[in-house]
Amino acid sequence: MKWLSILTGCLLAFAVSMAHAQAPRFKPLTENDMTEAQKKVVSAVAGSARGRFNPDGPTSLFLCSPDLASRTQAVGEYLRFNSSLPLRLNEFAILITARKWNAQIEWFIHHPIALKAGLAPAVADDLARGVRPAGMRDDEEVVYQFCKELHETKKVSDPTFEAVVDKFGERGVIDLIAVTGYYNMLAMVLNVAQQPLPGNAPPPLPMLK
Amino acid sequence: MNTYSNAGTPRFGPLSESDMSEAQIKAARELAAGPRGKMSTSGPNIVLLRSPDLLSHTQKVGAYLRYQSALPARLNEFAICITARQWGANVEWMAHHPLALKAGLNPAVAEDLRHGRRPAAMQDDEAIIYQFCTELHQTKNVSDPTFKAVKDKFGECAVVELIALTGYYTMLAMVLNVAQQPLAGGVAPPLPVLT
Numbered sequence: 200m201k202w203l204s205i206l207t208g209c210l211l212a213f214a215v216s217m218a219h220a221q222a223p224r225f226k227p228l229t230e231n232d233m234t235e236a237q238k239k240v241v242s243a244v245a246g247s248a249r250g251r252f253n254p255d256g257p258t259s260l261f262l263c264s265p266d267l268a269s270r271t272q273a274v275g276e277y278l279r280f281n282s283s284l285p286l287r288l289n290e291f292a293i294l295i296t297a298r299k300w301n302a303q304i305e306w307f308i309h310h311p312i313a314l315k316a317g318l319a320p321a322v323a324d325d326l327a328r329g330v331r332p333a334g335m336r337d338d339e340e341v342v343y344q345f346c347k348e349l350h351e352t353k354k355v356s357d358p359t360f361e362a363v364v365d366k367f368g369e370r371g372v373i374d375l376i377a378v379t380g381y382y383n384m385l386a387m388v389l390n391v392a393q394q395p396l397p398g399n400a401p402p403p404l405p406m407l408k
Numbered sequence: 409m410n411t412y413s414n415a416g417t418p419r420f421g422p423l424s425e426s427d428m429s430e431a432q433i434k435a436a437r438e439l440a441a442g443p444r445g446k447m448s449t450s451g452p453n454i455v456l457l458r459s460p461d462l463l464s465h466t467q468k469v470g471a472y473l474r475y476q477s478a479l480p481a482r483l484n485e486f487a488i489c490i491t492a493r494q495w496g497a498n499v500e501w502m503a504h505h506p507l508a509l510k511a512g513l514n515p516a517v518a519e520d521l522r523h524g525r526r527p528a529a530m531q532d533d534e535a536i537i538y539q540f541c542t543e544l545h546q547t548k549n550v551s552d553p554t555f556k557a558v559k560d561k562f563g564e565c566a567v568v569e570l571i572a573l574t575g576y577y578t579m580l581a582m583v584l585n586v587a588q589q590p591l592a593g594g595v596a597p598p599l600p601v602l603t
Contacts, residue, residue: 270465349582373458384576393549
């Protein structure tokens with residue numbers, strides 16, 4: 200029976216790798232193909248705090264509807280650059296969302312930003328593996344607990360709510376819901392699009408059950 | 409199956425204009441000047457107003473999705489009701505159920521959805537939307553046939569708009585559920601808690 204379990208293991212590994220290798224569902228849009236309205240959104244993004252337009256990211260998918268793209272990207276710009284949450288915690292919340300949704304490209308883009316903002320690499324590694332990170336700072340615990348409860352139970356308990364309000368105020372709670380909600384929406388778009396990772400990079404997130 | 413959750417005590421107090429900061433007044437007036445015509449005191453936007461610059465950006469996404477989306481209003485409102493049901497967001501359901509019926513959704517379809525059953529009497533285009541949204545919320549992606557059905561019927565860009573719609577109303581459901589935002593007029597919650 201040993202050969203059977205080895206064979207099963209190989210098939211399983213193959214299935215897991217195939218799960219990552221789904222065909223992209225949207226053709227990339229090059230500047231030559233763009234309408235004036237689309238080009239305008241691209242240059243507005245490049246001229247914003249983002250500094251460039253990322254052709255691998257979700258905004259390129261929204262671009263089929265330039266009006267929607269410019270409105271969603273304004274929300275994203277607020278959440279990335281003007282949120283009341285400290286950058287380290289904001290990026291941590293984005294990574295928690297990416298992990299919940301198995302959104303490889305979202306993790307791929309935000310993992311380096313989170314580390315640069317001071318998130319401990321070991322915390323990010325635990326999160327990627329789907330385990331409650333050991334060694335979180337107090338403020339990271341508060342954010343982790345809030346996002347975890349919200350995604351898993353669709354609400355948060357009184358102590359969890361109060362911990363965020365006490366630490367970050369009412370505006371902080373709203374900015375936190377908005378960042379995880381907005382990146383939840385982006386993860387939906389990226390997953391349905393089966394948007395490929397840049398340069399055929401290996402998927403950073405292991406598949407969880 | 410037919411139990412209803414106790415919504416809990418509201419976590420954000422009412423916010424009248426006399427309590428608002430300059431930034432909040434500006435964001436609230438800007439919203440009221442748009443297609444909605446007023447700032448609802450019971451919806452998610454009054455909660456989002458705690459972060460006024462954020463609200464001024466999110467409400468423009470909402471205005472687009474509600475008033476300019478490529479999908480017909482009946483399907484747009486149906487997708488919002490599906491999202492509200494997935495999230496048990498009673499306030500969202502209360503606001504959009506009448507809009508869905510007014511746009512032509514069969515009341516029996518809405519009633520099945522409300523109880524968490526696959527609606528029996530859906531039109532073909534409703535079945536396509538239902539399948540897409542249900543798969544997306546439950547499996548975090550959609551199958552090839554489900555993707556193709558939406559794309560063939562409504563075009564590639566409508567797929568993106570549909571995801572944006574259900575994603576945006578997911579975010580609003582998160583806001584409403586965390587805020588434990590009360591139902592207007594103290595009515596009973598319309599959505600049974602599903603087990």
